[in-house]
Amino acid sequence: MAKRSMINREIKRAKLVQKYAVKREELKKQMLDMTLSFDDRQEAAKKFHALPRDSSSVRMRNRCEITGRPHGYYRKFGLSRNKLREHAMKGDIPGLVMASW
Secondary structure, eight states, X not given: OOOHHHHHHHHHHHHHHXXXXXXXXXXXXXXXXXXXXHHHHHXXXXXXXXXXXXXXXXXXXXXXXXXXXXXXXXXTTTEEHXXXXXXXXXXXXXXXXXXXX
16 A cells, blocks of 8 residues: 555646646647747746646656555556456456466
């Protein structure tokens, strides 16, 4: 089980990403728009860099829904490899069967 503080930090980051997503996109477009003057693009860059660091989506980390484990994460299921195996053995995940050949 991951520390509760790490899990809460990820939840906080997810909220910040969602809150600032539109503003970040607008500022990015302004910074890359060559029809604007240099000063306008610089001002947009200044505003962009003033946003919170955690509002960037690349700072988010995928974590297991049950344990909060960051490694061995399967995106399709939202679980780490350990919990995925446990639930698969119980039959809780429909369509998932053990490999045999």
